[in-house]
Amino acid sequence: MKLSCEIKNKPEDLIERFIRYTKIDTQSDEHTNKSPSTPGQHDLAKLLYKELMEMGASDVFYDQEHCYVYATIPATNDSPKNTPVIGFISHMDTSDAVSGKDVNARIVENYDGSDIKLSEDGKYILSPKDFPVLTEKTGEDLIVTDGSTLLGADDKAGIAEIMTMAETFLKNPELKHGEIKIAFTPDEEIGEGTDHFDLERFGAQFAYTVDGGDLGTLEYENFNAAEVELIINGRSVHPGDAKNRMLNATLIAYEFQSMLPAFENPMYTEGREGFFHLTMMKGTCEKAVVYYIVRDHDMEKFKVKKEMVRNIVEFLNKKYGEGTVELTMEDSYYNMIEKIRPHMHLVDNAKKVMEELGITPIDVPIRGGTDGAMLSYKGLPCPNLCTGGYNYHGRYEFAVVSEMRKTVDIILGICGIYGEFEI
Numbered sequence: 001m002k003l004s005c006e007i008k009n010k011p012e013d014l015i016e017r018f019i020r021y022t023k024i025d026t027q028s029d030e031h032t033n034k035s036p037s038t039p040g041q042h043d044l045a046k047l048l049y050k051e052l053m054e055m056g057a058s059d060v061f062y063d064q065e066h067c068y069v070y071a072t073i074p075a076t077n078d079s080p081k082n083t084p085v086i087g088f089i090s091h092m093d094t095s096d097a098v099s100g101k102d103v104n105a106r107i108v109e110n111y112d113g114s115d116i117k118l119s120e121d122g123k124y125i126l127s128p129k130d131f132p133v134l135t136e137k138t139g140e141d142l143i144v145t146d147g148s149t150l151l152g153a154d155d156k157a158g159i160a161e162i163m164t165m166a167e168t169f170l171k172n173p174e175l176k177h178g179e180i181k182i183a184f185t186p187d188e189e190i191g192e193g194t195d196h197f198d199l200e201r202f203g204a205q206f207a208y209t210v211d212g213g214d215l216g217t218l219e220y221e222n223f224n225a226a227e228v229e230l231i232i233n234g235r236s237v238h239p240g241d242a243k244n245r246m247l248n249a250t251l252i253a254y255e256f257q258s259m260l261p262a263f264e265n266p267m268y269t270e271g272r273e274g275f276f277h278l279t280m281m282k283g284t285c286e287k288a289v290v291y292y293i294v295r296d297h298d299m300e301k302f303k304v305k306k307e308m309v310r311n312i313v314e315f316l317n318k319k320y321g322e323g324t325v326e327l328t329m330e331d332s333y334y335n336m337i338e339k340i341r342p343h344m345h346l347v348d349n350a351k352k353v354m355e356e357l358g359i360t361p362i363d364v365p366i367r368g369g370t371d372g373a374m375l376s377y378k379g380l381p382c383p384n385l386c387t388g389g390y391n392y393h394g395r396y397e398f399a400v401v402s403e404m405r406k407t408v409d410i411i412l413g414i415c416g417i418y419g420e421f422e423i
């Protein structure tokens with residue numbers, strides 16, 4: 001396997017490319033009811049389209065309506081004909097947690113392990129006291145912001161890494177690989193990244209999202225997820241003569257909560273432990289509305305949790321009268337492991353490349369969902385790779401230059417393996 005630093009015809013510098021992308025405001029917004037949710041995402045899509053055209057990628061397509069960009073890197077002639085078509089996907093939008101406008105990225109060279117003053121006034125300090133992971137990054141070059149915005153390494157680091165892979169292969173046809181597909185998507189952060197994803201146009205048999213964090217991250221398990229809405233109908237009566245007549249809807253909501261297992265709560269769970277999470281509760285004596293999310297990696301345990309919700313509702317309706325508690329429960333997404341398991345080569349090959357590069361694979365179940373989970377259930381098995389970015393969705397977000405470069409090597413290495421891999 002060849003490292004990118006040993007390659008003859010160099011692509012554009014990864015970090016310059018990344019910083020150019022961070023300057024475009026692509027923050028998504030879940031309240032616009034539009035697709036894409038914000039116009040800024042089109043600006044990045046147009047730029048990526050232009051750059052892919054210029055570097056000579058094939059089938060470059062910009063979906064101007066829904067803001068997706070697709071491209072192909074054709075297989076090299078020496079690659080066997082029946083190798084699988086592998087895809088790489090990153091999202092163009094950034095989180096709405098902190099502004100993504102006028103991002104002022106800068107590089108802290110040879111980080112010395114001390115506090116990093118992000119803003120001039122010292123208001124925002126990136127400190128190893130708050131973020132212990134920094135202690136492992138001494139000697140590294142870090143990309144940080146000025147504290148007024150997020151960085152957008154989530155997921156522009158992934159985009160820059162995929163673009164660098166594409167340019168590397170296009171400039172160095174002696175590097176053997178099979179057919180490679182690329183896609184950049186909008187609105188991942190608001191859960192709509194795959195709504196208009198054209199799987200047929202994309203044309204990959206397997207893919208990786210490049211949307212993880214720490215170098216070595218390899219994610220192929222996520223939660224099974226459901227949303228619960230309870231509408232509780234009480235009976236409001238003057239409290240002076242309410243005996244045996246009043247039904248307090250809010251207290252029934254409390255009663256529902258009291259019957260859930262106390263420790264199966266996000267406050268007390270980690271790893272593969274699932275939970276019931278009360279996300280919203282609003283009520284009077286007459287009426288209460290309560291929302292929960294239910295999560296579990298294990299499908300059986302997930303079913304048991306949902307059954308428990310139904311049983312409690314049934315109990316309360318028996319106790320207080322039919323129709324007191326109205327339940328709506330819908331599945332949101334499922335654990336991709338079910339769809340990855342028949343194609344474990346996706347995990348094994350990524351691990352193999354990492355190990356060859358001296359990177360320890362970090363194999364942790366995601367306590368959330370990913371676009372890859374959605375795509376896996378639409379027929380495109382799709383684990384998630386690292387990017388080298390940290391502290392996502394906030395002004396303390398940073399990226400490690402060497403880890404971003406190594407992520408490019410991981411992607412190149414995976415393409416190399418699938419250039420030989422016959423199915």
Ligand SMILES: [Zn+2]
Pocket residue numbers: 091154155188211
């Ligand atoms: Zn992301």
